[in-house]
Amino acid sequence: MKTAKSLLTAALIAAAVPALQGCFPLVAGGVAAGALAVTDRRTVGTQTEDEAIEWKAEKRIADRFKDRAHVNVTGYNRKALITGEAYDEAMKAEIGDIVSKVENVQGVWNEMAVGPIRSFSSRSNDAYVTSKVKARFVDYNQFAANHVKVVTEGGAVYLLGIVNEREAKSAVQIARTTDGVRKVVNLLEVVSEAETRRIDSAVSSQPPKATPDQSL
Numbered sequence: 001m002k003t004a005k006s007l008l009t010a011a012l013i014a015a016a017v018p019a020l021q022g023c024f025p026l027v028a029g030g031v032a033a034g035a036l037a038v039t040d041r042r043t044v045g046t047q048t049e050d051e052a053i054e055w056k057a058e059k060r061i062a063d064r065f066k067d068r069a070h071v072n073v074t075g076y077n078r079k080a081l082i083t084g085e086a087y088d089e090a091m092k093a094e095i096g097d098i099v100s101k102v103e104n105v106q107g108v109w110n111e112m113a114v115g116p117i118r119s120f121s122s123r124s125n126d127a128y129v130t131s132k133v134k135a136r137f138v139d140y141n142q143f144a145a146n147h148v149k150v151v152t153e154g155g156a157v158y159l160l161g162i163v164n165e166r167e168a169k170s171a172v173q174i175a176r177t178t179d180g181v182r183k184v185v186n187l188l189e190v191v192s193e194a195e196t197r198r199i200d201s202a203v204s205s206q207p208p209k210a211t212p213d214q215s216l
Helices: 002-016 044-065 089-100 120-140 165-176 193-203
Strands: 026-029 070-076 079-086 107-110 148-153 156-164 183-186 189-191
Touching: 044 070, 044 079, 044 089, 070 148, 070 156, 079 089, 079 148, 079 156, 089 107, 120 148, 120 156, 120 165, 148 165, 156 165, 156 193, 165 183, 165 193, 189 193
Parallel strands: 026 070, 079 107, 156 183, 156 189
Antiparallel strands: 070 079, 148 156
């Protein structure tokens, strides 16, 4: 029964992964939407700003490099994770600089690889790995799965979220033992258990999330 539940969950999550993380040369990772936004530990305002960071970074990088780079930008709590492939170190550095100058960005993790753009099948496999990690979060039920955002690039799994130490350890361990995961990069923001309880009790009273400003 647990295996069936895991496979079903994986299928549902995979269907939600935007364009298999790479149908286009440049893809921005989206944050949780709809019902998941209600229990996101970020404020509604921060969620909106994170979506705007992703959209603006995507647009500016695409305007500069067209299809010469494959870039994923994931905004979380006003920080930006950059993954994908750049032609050389100079391009990687310039992409990092572009993202750092987007409004409301307070920090950048530039995890781009230098080398040729990976194949569509490789990126499709990354989307599947992400779905498996998320499904296992649900199966193990150690924390609310949407409290940890999962980004996979080249078999490397990046974990983002606002969690307590117990949740962080569980998330890393579950991700690390998932088939297809080459390594786990822990970018989780760890706070006290009291703080996560305070956040969780506050988020239910938040107003609906507004559409992010897509002006440049």
